[in-house]
Amino acid sequence: MALPRYQILEQTLESGIGSGRWRPGERLPSIRALCQEHSLAKVTVQHALQRLEARGLIEARERSGFFVSIPPREFDAPQQVSALDEPRPVSVSQIFQDIMTRSAAFDLLPDLLQDEVPAGIVQLNRSIGRALRRQRGSFQYYDEPAGNPALRHQLALRFVKRGWGAEASDFCITSGCQQALFLALMVTCQRGDVVAVEAPGFYGVLQLLEQLGLKAVEIPASPATGMDLSALEQTLASWNVKACVVSPSYATPTGALMPPEARQHLLELAERHDLAVIEDDIYGESGWLSVPDTLKAMDASERVIHCSSFSKMLSRDLRLGWVCGGRWHKDIVQLKLTSQLAGSRFVQEGVAEFCADGGYAAFLKQHRQRLQLQRNQLLDELALWGTTLRATAPQGGLALWAELPKHVDTLALYGRALEAGIVITPGNLFSVSGQFSNCLRISFAHPWNEQRLTALAKLSQLVC
Amino acid sequence: MALPRYQILEQTLESGIGSGRWRPGERLPSIRALCQEHSLAKVTVQHALQRLEARGLIEARERSGFFVSIPPREFDAPQQVSALDEPRPVSVSQIFQDIMTRSAAFDLLPDLLQDEVPAGIVQLNRSIGRALRRQRGSFQYYDEPAGNPALRHQLALRFVKRGWGAEASDFCITSGCQQALFLALMVTCQRGDVVAVEAPGFYGVLQLLEQLGLKAVEIPASPATGMDLSALEQTLASWNVKACVVSPSYATPTGALMPPEARQHLLELAERHDLAVIEDDIYGESGWLSVPDTLKAMDASERVIHCSSFSKMLSRDLRLGWVCGGRWHKDIVQLKLTSQLAGSRFVQEGVAEFCADGGYAAFLKQHRQRLQLQRNQLLDELALWGTTLRATAPQGGLALWAELPKHVDTLALYGRALEAGIVITPGNLFSVSGQFSNCLRISFAHPWNEQRLTALAKLSQLVC
Numbered sequence: 001m002a003l004p005r006y007q008i009l010e011q012t013l014e015s016g017i018g019s020g021r022w023r024p025g026e027r028l029p030s031i032r033a034l035c036q037e038h039s040l041a042k043v044t045v046q047h048a049l050q051r052l053e054a055r056g057l058i059e060a061r062e063r064s065g066f067f068v069s070i071p072p073r074e075f076d077a078p079q080q081v082s083a084l085d086e087p088r089p090v091s092v093s094q095i096f097q098d099i100m101t102r103s104a105a106f107d108l109l110p111d112l113l114q115d116e117v118p119a120g121i122v123q124l125n126r127s128i129g130r131a132l133r134r135q136r137g138s139f140q141y142y143d144e145p146a147g148n149p150a151l152r153h154q155l156a157l158r159f160v161k162r163g164w165g166a167e168a169s170d171f172c173i174t175s176g177c178q179q180a181l182f183l184a185l186m187v188t189c190q191r192g193d194v195v196a197v198e199a200p201g202f203y204g205v206l207q208l209l210e211q212l213g214l215k216a217v218e219i220p221a222s223p224a225t226g227m228d229l230s231a232l233e234q235t236l237a238s239w240n241v242k243a244c245v246v247s248p249s250y251a252t253p254t255g256a257l258m259p260p261e262a263r264q265h266l267l268e269l270a271e272r273h274d275l276a277v278i279e280d281d282i283y284g285e286s287g288w289l290s291v292p293d294t295l296k297a298m299d300a301s302e303r304v305i306h307c308s309s310f311s312k313m314l315s316r317d318l319r320l321g322w323v324c325g326g327r328w329h330k331d332i333v334q335l336k337l338t339s340q341l342a343g344s345r346f347v348q349e350g351v352a353e354f355c356a357d358g359g360y361a362a363f364l365k366q367h368r369q370r371l372q373l374q375r376n377q378l379l380d381e382l383a384l385w386g387t388t389l390r391a392t393a394p395q396g397g398l399a400l401w402a403e404l405p406k407h408v409d410t411l412a413l414y415g416r417a418l419e420a421g422i423v424i425t426p427g428n429l430f431s432v433s434g435q436f437s438n439c440l441r442i443s444f445a446h447p448w449n450e451q452r453l454t455a456l457a458k459l460s461q462l463v464c
Numbered sequence: 465m466a467l468p469r470y471q472i473l474e475q476t477l478e479s480g481i482g483s484g485r486w487r488p489g490e491r492l493p494s495i496r497a498l499c500q501e502h503s504l505a506k507v508t509v510q511h512a513l514q515r516l517e518a519r520g521l522i523e524a525r526e527r528s529g530f531f532v533s534i535p536p537r538e539f540d541a542p543q544q545v546s547a548l549d550e551p552r553p554v555s556v557s558q559i560f561q562d563i564m565t566r567s568a569a570f571d572l573l574p575d576l577l578q579d580e581v582p583a584g585i586v587q588l589n590r591s592i593g594r595a596l597r598r599q600r601g602s603f604q605y606y607d608e609p610a611g612n613p614a615l616r617h618q619l620a621l622r623f624v625k626r627g628w629g630a631e632a633s634d635f636c637i638t639s640g641c642q643q644a645l646f647l648a649l650m651v652t653c654q655r656g657d658v659v660a661v662e663a664p665g666f667y668g669v670l671q672l673l674e675q676l677g678l679k680a681v682e683i684p685a686s687p688a689t690g691m692d693l694s695a696l697e698q699t700l701a702s703w704n705v706k707a708c709v710v711s712p713s714y715a716t717p718t719g720a721l722m723p724p725e726a727r728q729h730l731l732e733l734a735e736r737h738d739l740a741v742i743e744d745d746i747y748g749e750s751g752w753l754s755v756p757d758t759l760k761a762m763d764a765s766e767r768v769i770h771c772s773s774f775s776k777m778l779s780r781d782l783r784l785g786w787v788c789g790g791r792w793h794k795d796i797v798q799l800k801l802t803s804q805l806a807g808s809r810f811v812q813e814g815v816a817e818f819c820a821d822g823g824y825a826a827f828l829k830q831h832r833q834r835l836q837l838q839r840n841q842l843l844d845e846l847a848l849w850g851t852t853l854r855a856t857a858p859q860g861g862l863a864l865w866a867e868l869p870k871h872v873d874t875l876a877l878y879g880r881a882l883e884a885g886i887v888i889t890p891g892n893l894f895s896v897s898g899q900f901s902n903c904l905r906i907s908f909a910h911p912w913n914e915q916r917l918t919a920l921a922k923l924s925q926l927v928c
Contacts, residue, residue, distance in 0.1 A: 097798065104805065105605045121603055129593045139585050139779035140910065141569045175639055175804045182803040191655065207802045315603035319808045334561065338671045339646040340639045341568060344783045347808065446604065 009048040024070040073379040075391040078403035082199035082220035090210040103425040106445035108455045120363030128350030145337040147173025148348035154355035163293030170324045177282045180307035180323035187331040188276040193242040200430030223392045226258035229265045236273045243276040250283035253441035254401040255394020281308040287396035288368040302326035374444040385460040398445035408438045473512040488534040537843040539855040542867035546663035546684035554674040567889040570909035572919045584827030592814030609801040611637025612812035618819035627757030634788045641746045644771035644787035651795040652740040657706040664894035687856045690722035693729045700737045707740040714747035717905035718865040719858020745772040751860035752832040766790035838908040849924040862909035872902045
C-alpha cells in the first residue's frame, strides 16, 4: 500500500536533514515553496511539518518558518547523590537567605531588566486593565476566601488536560506557590514534626520548615528521575514522617522528571504510612517535549496537596498561585481566610479572561520554545568552559544542575561572582546537610543576550 | 477694634443658623450670592465658610455648596462592659466563621454592588493601569521582600503627619492588615502563649489566635475610650501575657478612641511586663473630626508593631497593608519572604503614584465626609426603631455598636435576617466568652440608598 503523501514528504525532509542538505539551525523551504516543489496541497505540507516538529526534528519559529532542530549538547549526568539522612532541624544562615532572595529571579544579572515585553504579557496586562475598569463597586468588598470562581474554573479546565478531572471547587487561589506550600505545611504538620524532602531540593521548602519549626529528613533524589523511592521507604520505616514535599515534574534544581511507576509507588507508600504528599508542580507546564500528568491525577485518597502558580510560566509579579488541598482543603481555605482574608479580585479576573481567550495557552507554547532554545544555548556555552563538568539536560523547568570538579566551592564562588555583579545559586542551598558544595544551579530562564553571555563567560573564568 | 470682615460674616451666618433662618440640612446661599449681599470679596466669604465648616456648623457637599450641619442624634452609651476573664483557648464555631466572612464587607446587603465609582477610585485604577503598562521586563522578577520602596516612602510621609518620624525602612508591605496581624503574632508568640485582647474586640484577631494555638485573655473595653488599663494591669499581674492586640483609634466594633494618657499608660505597662504591643490602626485615618497620632508614635522602645492597610479607607480589592515591626521587623520581613516571597509590584507602584499625586489625600477627605454623613443617617434611622437602644456615636471607623434590650438574641436574629437577605454582625462574635449577645455592630460604611434603608427597616421589625 502506498504511503500517504504527507508521510512521503515527511520522509523526504527527514532524509534531507539526515544527509545534511539542511543543517542544524538552517531554515527549511517555506510551506509555499514545498507545495510548489512537490505539487502538494498546503494542508498536506503542514501535516508533514507538524509531524516532524512533534518528533523534535524541526522547530517552528514565529513568523520565520521551520528550522532544523539543533541537537542539544549533552554532558555526563551529575553523579553525586545524597546520602540517607536522619531528621534534623533546619537552620538557614543569613548568607543563604541573601542568596535565596537574589536567586529567586533565576537570573545571572537580576538588575538587567528585559526591555522587550512578549506580546502575551501585553495582552495579559490589557486583560487586567479591563478587569480594573469593570470593577465598579467591588472595590468595597473582599473576594471570596477560595478565590475568584472564573479563575478557578479556568484552572480546572487546564488540569483536565493533565489527567485530573478537577473542578473549580478543588482550588484555592493563593499569593503564589510559596504561600500554597506554606498553607499546606501549616495544616498538615505541627512544630517538631518530620517532613521528607528531596536532596537536592527547593530551598524555599527548607526555609518554610525552619520558620514552622519542622524537621527535615532528606531523601536522595536522582538528577534524572527525582526522589529515590527505596530510600524514602527506608526512611519511613525508621522515622515517623508526617508529610513529604515532592516536585515530580522538572524539579528545581535538577529538572528531574519522576516516571509514572515511581509516582504510583510514592502514593502507595503515602497510603501505607499515612503521609500528606505536598506536590510542588510549579514547573509542570514548562515541559517542551511533554507536559506530564500531575501527581494529583493519581490521588485516589485525597492525600495529595497540589501547589503551583503562574509565576514561573507567566509573570512573577501577578502573585497568583493555587492549592488543591484534598482532604485538608477546607482547613487550607480557612487558614488563608484567617491569615489574609482574600486576594485581589481584579488581578484574578484579568488572568481568568486571559486564559479563557486562549492567550495563556498561546503564550505557554511560545514560552516553552524559548526555554528550550535558551537551555540549548546554555549547554553550548558550558561546553566552552575550560573544566570538566557534568550537567543535567532537563526537558522542562528553568534551570539545569551542574556538577563541577570536587575542589570547587560554589559558596566561595558566589561571593567572587557577586563582586563581578553576577548572581549564582550554589549547590549547598539545596540541602540542609552541607552537601553539593561543588554543584551549581544554572538558570536558562532569560534570553542569552550579550550581557548574560559575557556574565557566563566571566563565571567560567572564576570557576577555572 | 473692629472685627475682620470674615468674622462678621461668620457671626451673621452663625446667628442665622441659630435662629432657624437656615435649618439643619438646608443649603446656604451660594458664595456668589453672599458676596453680593454683603459686598464682600470671594476670598473673604470663603474664609468665613471654611471656619464654620471647621467648627462643624456647616458641611461642604461637592458641587452643591454649603449646607447647615444636621446635629447627629445621640443615644445613651452602651453600658455593658466585659468582666475580667482568665486566658482561654479560642474556638470559633463554623457558624461564626460564616458570619465573619459575610461581615467583612460591612454591609447589610453585600450582594448590592454600588454602581457609582467615586472619582478617586477611577483615578487610582488609572494609576495602577499605568504602572502595569510601564512594567517592561519586571514581570520576570519578584518585588523586594519588604515591598515597593516608593510606596513605603509614601507611607512614611503620611505617618509623619501622625506624630511619628517614620522612614521607608520601617515598613513591610503585606496583603492587607489581616496578614500584618498574622505576621506580628507569628513572630512574637508561640503555641500556648497568652495574648491580651479587647472585649468587645475584632473577631479577626480571635480567629488568628485560634489558628496559631494561642490563648486569649479578654480585657474589658469601654465603648468610648477603649481598653480598660486598670483591668489590663490586673491581668498582667496574674498571668504571663506575651502580647497585647489593641486598636486605639476608632476600634471595631465600638468606634472607641483611646485618650493619649491611656496610650501612655499602656506603653508603660508593656515596658514593665515586657509585652509586644500589636497596634491595629486600620481605622486610624477615618476620623472626621481628628486623625489621632498612632500609638507607634509614642513607642520609645520599639515594642509596638503597627499594622494597617488601605482596605477600609480606599479599596478592599487592593489587598495592600503594611506592618512596622519595631524590634521584630527583620523577623517579620523574613517570615513574609518565606511564606509568600513578595507582593505585586505594579499594584504597589500604582498606589504609590496615587499617593504622590495627592489623589489619596483628596479621596480620604471626601471619604471621611461620606462616612460622617452616613453615620448621622444611621443614627437618625435607629431613632425610629420601636425599641429602646443604646448606641455609640463614633467620630471615625465604619460602624457603631448598639446595645439592644437584654432579651434580644442577636445570633438568633442573624439567622432570621439572613433569610431576608440581610447580613448583620451579632455581638457575641466580638468576644470568646459568650458576652454581648444582645449587641450588634451596625455598619455605616455604605451609602444609605433605598435598598439599604429598606433592609434597615426590615431589621428593626425583626428586632421588635
